[in-house]
Amino acid sequence: MMANSGALALIAWLLPIFSFLVLAIVFPFRRLGRPAAWFSTLCAAGAFASAVLAWRIQSVAAHPVHLVWPWLPTAGKTIADVGVLVDAQSTIMLCLVSLVAFLVQFYSVGYLHDEPAPALGRYYAYQSLFAFSMMGLALAPNLLQLFMCWELVGLCSYLLIGFWYQRPSAARAAVKAFWITKAGDVGMLVGIVMLYRLAGTFDITELHSMAASNALPLAGLSIITFCLYLGAMGKSAQFPFHVWLPDAMEGPTPVSALIHAATMVTAGVYLLVRTDWLFALTPNVLLIVAWIGAFTALLAAVLACVQDDIKRVLAYSTVSQLGYMMTAIGAGVASAGFLHLLTHGLFKALLFLGAGAVIHAVGSNDLPNMGGLARRMPQTALVFIIGTLSLAGIPIFGGYVSKEEILGAVWGAHLTGPFLLLMLVAGLTAFYMFRVVFLAFFGTPARVAAVAHAGAGHTTPPRVAHAALHNEAVVEGAHVNETPHAHEPPATMLLPLWVLAVGTMVVGVMSTFHLGGFAAAEAAGETAPGWLTPTAVGVALAGIALAWATYQMRAVNPESLANAFGPIRSAALRKFWIDDIFEGIYSFVLLGFSRIVGWIDRYLVDGVLNLLSDWTVQAGDELRGIQTGKPQDYVYGIGAGVLVLILLMRLVF
Amino acid sequence: MTEQITFAALAIILVGSALAVVLSKNLFHAVLWLALALTGTAGVFLLLDAEFLAAVQLLLYAGGIITIVVFAIVVTERLIGERLTQTNMRIGGGALISLVLLGFIVNVLRKSPLPAARPEMSVDLTRVLGELVLTRYVLPFELLAVLMLAGMLGAIYFARPED
Amino acid sequence: MGLEPYLFLSATVFCIGLFGVMTRRNTIGILLGIELMMNAVNINLVAFARYTAMAAGFVFTVFTICITVTEAALGLAIVILLFRVRRTVMADHLDLLKG
Numbered sequence: 001m002m003a004n005s006g007a008l009a010l011i012a013w014l015l016p017i018f019s020f021l022v023l024a025i026v027f028p029f030r031r032l033g034r035p036a037a038w039f040s041t042l043c044a045a046g047a048f049a050s051a052v053l054a055w056r057i058q059s060v061a062a063h064p065v066h067l068v069w070p071w072l073p074t075a076g077k078t079i080a081d082v083g084v085l086v087d088a089q090s091t092i093m094l095c096l097v098s099l100v101a102f103l104v105q106f107y108s109v110g111y112l113h114d115e116p117a118p119a120l121g122r123y124y125a126y127q128s129l130f131a132f133s134m135m136g137l138a139l140a141p142n143l144l145q146l147f148m149c150w151e152l153v154g155l156c157s158y159l160l161i162g163f164w165y166q167r168p169s170a171a172r173a174a175v176k177a178f179w180i181t182k183a184g185d186v187g188m189l190v191g192i193v194m195l196y197r198l199a200g201t202f203d204i205t206e207l208h209s210m211a212a213s214n215a216l217p218l219a220g221l222s223i224i225t226f227c228l229y230l231g232a233m234g235k236s237a238q239f240p241f242h243v244w245l246p247d248a249m250e251g252p253t254p255v256s257a258l259i260h261a262a263t264m265v266t267a268g269v270y271l272l273v274r275t276d277w278l279f280a281l282t283p284n285v286l287l288i289v290a291w292i293g294a295f296t297a298l299l300a301a302v303l304a305c306v307q308d309d310i311k312r313v314l315a316y317s318t319v320s321q322l323g324y325m326m327t328a329i330g331a332g333v334a335s336a337g338f339l340h341l342l343t344h345g346l347f348k349a350l351l352f353l354g355a356g357a358v359i360h361a362v363g364s365n366d367l368p369n370m371g372g373l374a375r376r377m378p379q380t381a382l383v384f385i386i387g388t389l390s391l392a393g394i395p396i397f398g399g400y401v402s403k404e405e406i407l408g409a410v411w412g413a414h415l416t417g418p419f420l421l422l423m424l425v426a427g428l429t430a431f432y433m434f435r436v437v438f439l440a441f442f443g444t445p446a447r448v449a450a451v452a453h454a455g456a457g458h459t460t461p462p463r464v465a466h467a468a469l470h471n472e473a474v475v476e477g478a479h480v481n482e483t484p485h486a487h488e489p490p491a492t493m494l495l496p497l498w499v500l501a502v503g504t505m506v507v508g509v510m511s512t513f514h515l516g517g518f519a520a521a522e523a524a525g526e527t528a529p530g531w532l533t534p535t536a537v538g539v540a541l542a543g544i545a546l547a548w549a550t551y552q553m554r555a556v557n558p559e560s561l562a563n564a565f566g567p568i569r570s571a572a573l574r575k576f577w578i579d580d581i582f583e584g585i586y587s588f589v590l591l592g593f594s595r596i597v598g599w600i601d602r603y604l605v606d607g608v609l610n611l612l613s614d615w616t617v618q619a620g621d622e623l624r625g626i627q628t629g630k631p632q633d634y635v636y637g638i639g640a641g642v643l644v645l646i647l648l649m650r651l652v653f
Numbered sequence: 654m655t656e657q658i659t660f661a662a663l664a665i666i667l668v669g670s671a672l673a674v675v676l677s678k679n680l681f682h683a684v685l686w687l688a689l690a691l692t693g694t695a696g697v698f699l700l701l702d703a704e705f706l707a708a709v710q711l712l713l714y715a716g717g718i719i720t721i722v723v724f725a726i727v728v729t730e731r732l733i734g735e736r737l738t739q740t741n742m743r744i745g746g747g748a749l750i751s752l753v754l755l756g757f758i759v760n761v762l763r764k765s766p767l768p769a770a771r772p773e774m775s776v777d778l779t780r781v782l783g784e785l786v787l788t789r790y791v792l793p794f795e796l797l798a799v800l801m802l803a804g805m806l807g808a809i810y811f812a813r814p815e816d
Numbered sequence: 817m818g819l820e821p822y823l824f825l826s827a828t829v830f831c832i833g834l835f836g837v838m839t840r841r842n843t844i845g846i847l848l849g850i851e852l853m854m855n856a857v858n859i860n861l862v863a864f865a866r867y868t869a870m871a872a873g874f875v876f877t878v879f880t881i882c883i884t885v886t887e888a889a890l891g892l893a894i895v896i897l898l899f900r901v902r903r904t905v906m907a908d909h910l911d912l913l914k915g
Contacts, residue, residue: 643754675852694855698862703865705874741840742841750834767823768867770817778871790872
């Protein structure tokens, strides 16, 4: 029975790489497009099924399954293994990853139906590779395999953000995401290597037992955990590395749902959850984690309030929620962070896929181009609102309990500062998400209203925007009358939405009423004071109310609201100059350094090389005289050579 | 005893004429000295009981080659319009190399066990040669004929008059 | 009398021929040197054949003589050709091997 769960996890892990290899190697198959897509989706479904089975078995098993093969053997011992470490955490992560991967692949069949066949095949090859890498990360029995998969998901993220590589902005965003996460990864690698030097193993289980028996020396451990945290910061978009995530929205929306909301960006959180016993030894680093997490949450929430691009709102919201999870880990209650990771994975994927449906229908990312969509696409609106309520932390919806647990954990850890920040964020979250809901699904498109107002009934001819997938930002006022033609997405897109919505609701209901497995998890959250839940829900409701008053009832003029927060708003519109600071660092420090290096290269290195090559050429010129081209000289040379050989034989032998 | 004296005389002729071949200033004289050296070689063959080979040596070398060389000299001298002179270069180095090589060979020979006396050969060597060439070595012999034909054609091709 | 004197004689002639090949400035002179070397080889062959009483040695001497003659004829033909092309038979002016 125990070995079974290991084998099942292994199957779940290897199915996507099988699909990837088939798509990558079997030559004409990938270029067929649609069959390749269905094949990959089928493999993802199989992976999900076996992941669920593995989870069912493992959730009642007493011990984790450690199924490994030696990878880097040296004399006497193996430096690192590859394989799977199957326990409750990794299997439930596996379930989340494979579920979202499967749904996203399924959804993409509908979403990307206008892609040319070879591009579709390429997309699914990347998707399969990503699923493999992410599952490998979740199941990694040692830090080395984890790091490897970590880099692989980074690569897949790069490839998928740049999926529409013909667009310069997408290519730039891909490179930006790659480099910024890479900056954190360098720190992580340093941390892993230092940890190996300290402990002599990469294996997570061994490290855990060493930490539990106080076998790990504490000196220098803070640096190690901080280095690991650096990697997590890059991947999970913590301040100041969060700048790549909003730009990553250049990729197709399903990719954003899978990679940049539900799975890859949570890898950093997952890493910290996996090694929370290690971080527990270094409370000072945990404090940093908590403060940076809370600050990130607030910063991203403020930024989300001023975005007009629906995907960017969701992206900042993801950053903000990741900040939540990080704060929980910083408070020392990694389980709360992990729970929020799981619920967030569900409802954020739902929100992104819902946003994808909206974008698909409207043909634009911009909120002002939307409005009144609830009448046109009621199902999408319904599931989107479910996701929004989950994110806002309203009872019986998915995110409620996990959010409460985080708040309780942070309060319980006496981190008053981060707690207040998170409370503020809870209100802001509800506000900006309902701003999206009211702007997109209710009322009338802002731009239509504006044009009707200004142009006195002059209507622009309607234009079918259905196929405008490669949406460049719609030109101001040129063709605004698009929403009337919006309609419900096809079944391939609706089905995943409903699955996720039902999943979110089930998790929400079960957790709210302490059913099933949540009864045990709830024990940790009991320390929270009684006033906490009403306050948090109240703050969220206040946010919703403010959004309703502002964007639905127009009781509060958005302009005056904006003016009230004038300086913050203008700062937020410039993304708090963080991108500019990076830009400045880049242009002054890096370019300056590059110039110095370039000068050294041009004049010192090249100079030496030129000198050497000049000498060589000169020597060649001199030596050329030996080659006279006269046959006799060669005979002479042969004679002399024989002479030398004879002498050698005499002298040496 | 007569054998030693004959050999000594032949050796002196051979080495002396060979030196003259490589040192003579006049090319034509060098060719004549070569003829003498080849004839001396034929004498050595006679001394080694190879009468047939001595005859071949005289006919082919002393006759054939010398004729060809003289012909070549005459042709080129006529074309060039001046006397062909012979000079040497790098005599020191060449002499050193040759002498050291000679010393080495002599050294090796001295150390090798060599037969001190020749065995008796009662048979008629010319007859034996004729039989061998037409029986056991007939294939190499025919191939040799092909080679000579090819060499002849090549020589004609190279030396053919310009179009 | 033993085999040794014949071999000394042949070695001497061979080295003289080598000296000629290395030092002669005239191409025909070089060819003469080569002839001397070939001749030395023939002496060697015949002497060994006689002192071991193997008739095959004589047969091969016939072969080498024939091949030498062929080679000489071809060599001279090449000399004439070279002369036509380069207008000289001086080996130190013939630097055709130079790249």
